[in-house]
Amino acid sequence: MRWLITGSGGQLGQCLVASVQARKNESLAGALDHAEFDIAKPGALEGLLRTGAAGEPDVLINAAAFTAVDRCESEEALAWRVNGEAPGWLAEDCGAEGLAFVHVSTDYVFSGTDSRPYPENGSVAPRTAYGRSKAEGERRVVDLLPEALVVRTSWVFGPGRNFVGSILRQARQRAAGEEGGPLRVVSDQSGSPTYAADLAEGILDLATLAFGPKAADARAEATDSDRARPREERGEMRGVFHLANSGSTTWFEFARAILDEAGYADLGIVPLATDELDLPAERPRWSVLGCERAARLGVGLRPWRDALRAYLGSASGMALREEPV
Numbered sequence: 001m002r003w004l005i006t007g008s009g010g011q012l013g014q015c016l017v018a019s020v021q022a023r024k025n026e027s028l029a030g031a032l033d034h035a036e037f038d039i040a041k042p043g044a045l046e047g048l049l050r051t052g053a054a055g056e057p058d059v060l061i062n063a064a065a066f067t068a069v070d071r072c073e074s075e076e077a078l079a080w081r082v083n084g085e086a087p088g089w090l091a092e093d094c095g096a097e098g099l100a101f102v103h104v105s106t107d108y109v110f111s112g113t114d115s116r117p118y119p120e121n122g123s124v125a126p127r128t129a130y131g132r133s134k135a136e137g138e139r140r141v142v143d144l145l146p147e148a149l150v151v152r153t154s155w156v157f158g159p160g161r162n163f164v165g166s167i168l169r170q171a172r173q174r175a176a177g178e179e180g181g182p183l184r185v186v187s188d189q190s191g192s193p194t195y196a197a198d199l200a201e202g203i204l205d206l207a208t209l210a211f212g213p214k215a216a217d218a219r220a221e222a223t224d225s226d227r228a229r230p231r232e233e234r235g236e237m238r239g240v241f242h243l244a245n246s247g248s249t250t251w252f253e254f255a256r257a258i259l260d261e262a263g264y265a266d267l268g269i270v271p272l273a274t275d276e277l278d279l280p281a282e283r284p285r286w287s288v289l290g291c292e293r294a295a296r297l298g299v300g301l302r303p304w305r306d307a308l309r310a311y312l313g314s315a316s317g318m319a320l321r322e323e324p325v
């Protein structure tokens, strides 16, 4: 299949590009970063495809988003346009041009007040501008292109600015004597850290199952009685999936693991309550996503601590699987 990636300069976007390039039978029709392609313009994708500037893709994966959750509170109109409206415009253009579409979303669409993993069909109740905008994006994609996949994830780290890098920077500053005292990290938020390289592989695996040659053959061979059965029963894939590295932790425990794995076992951390931070956007106390739908199809990501080790051991921040599917 030929893949087109928007938001290719982001953590996930970079990993998607690397994963497609590493797979034998896949090709990259185009990788568009923010400077090359602004998703927040109606009809932009259709225009681009008509010029042939993005090759002849079969599948679009949208990894572009306005992800600065605190800035989304003060720049809500921009968040709404990029995260809420633009995915709908992309879905419409994909429908018009016959492309399959995968859109990426977040745990922030949930209230974050629960204590059991959120199922894929759990009630959406965002409490931040970022979460509301992302929930709107999902809603539009599913309404406008029901065949699309929406993949929610959480706590992403990969090539780019992220929590792991921030903890390591603070550790280096202390080791160099530039800063003193222990690190302070919140201990009352739980989630599943997710390595962007693993997420990219999982997304490509899901999209291949949904839109690849085998899925096309099955659709072509389906009889009228097959088509009369409910979609889930006949294995047709569409709608919302969750993908995150397995297991869960708190930011505090995650920071401890980062320091231990990176050789800073002696550096102390002090637990902090979320309320002590007084940030513009409310933080979900519970971000754990249940990934059963993907797991039933044989797509699952390794435990988060193994993923962290792989990330720390990879110079590029993109340790790819040794034998890509």
Ligand SMILES: NC(=O)c1ccc[n+]([C@@H]2O[C@H](COP(=O)([O-])OP(=O)(O)OC[C@H]3O[C@@H](n4cnc5c(N)ncnc54)[C@H](OP(=O)(O)O)[C@@H]3O)[C@@H](O)[C@H]2O)c1
Pocket: 006, 007, 008, 009, 010, 011, 012, 013, 033, 034, 035, 037, 038, 039, 040, 062, 063, 064, 065, 066, 067, 082, 104, 105, 106, 107, 134, 152, 153, 154, 155, 156, 157, 160
């Ligand atoms: N990071 C997380 O912890 C996390 C957690 C859950 C879900 N997610 C979701 O996962 C996906 C990927 O996130 P990520 O971590 O890879 O984020 P990221 O590193 O911030 O990458 C997002 C990319 O989108 C670009 N972008 C922003 N506005 C754009 C626009 N109007 N048109 C085109 N590109 C635009 C950004 O470019 P600029 O930097 O130039 O603006 C950036 O390169 C997003 O859908 C996000 O909502 C992320």
